[in-house]
Amino acid sequence: MKSSISSILAxxxxxxxxxxxxxxxxxxxxxxxxxxxxxxxDKKIIGPAFKDVAKKYKGNNDAVALxxxxxxxxxxxxxxxxxxxPNKTISDADIKVMVEYxxxxx
Numbered sequence: 001m002k003s004s005i006s007s008i009l010a011x012x013x014x015x016x017x018x019x020x021x022x023x024x025x026x027x028x029x030x031x032x033x034x035x036x037x038x039x040x041x042d043k044k045i046i047g048p049a050f051k052d053v054a055k056k057y058k059g060n061n062d063a064v065a066l067x068x069x070x071x072x073x074x075x076x077x078x079x080x081x082x083x084x085x086p087n088k089t090i091s092d093a094d095i096k097v098m099v100e101y102x103x104x105x106x
Contacts, residue, residue: 026101029094033087041105048079054106067099068092 030036030050038046048056057063070078072095074086087095 024094024097026098026104029090029098030101033090033094033098035098038084046082047084050102051105054103057103058106063103064096064099067102068095071095071099 024032030039039048039050041050043049044052053067057067060066070084071087071090072092074084076083090098
């Protein structure tokens with residue numbers, strides 16, 4: 001019995017080690033890429049609150065592409081005079097995940 005339990009535990013440990021890494025969520029990526037230093041989920045910091053962005057772009061079929069480009073290239077004028085810095089080092093795939101997360105917050 002003891003050896004059966006040991007075998008099961010060993011098999012579980014091997015299975016856990018061999019699992020692929022879980023992909024980061026949009027919230028994880030926003031934290032990891034320092035978006036949260038300028039944006040709050042519920043409140044404006046330097047840039048708009050993520051929920052305000054979601055509300056503004058709700059129903060806009062081009063929102064993911066439009067906001068992904070804005071995150072990548074930076075910009076200003078939509079939410080006030082303070083520009084958002086470009087984020088050229090973040091992959092397009094990660095930007096898309098973050099933008100989809102922001103847009104889901106409505």
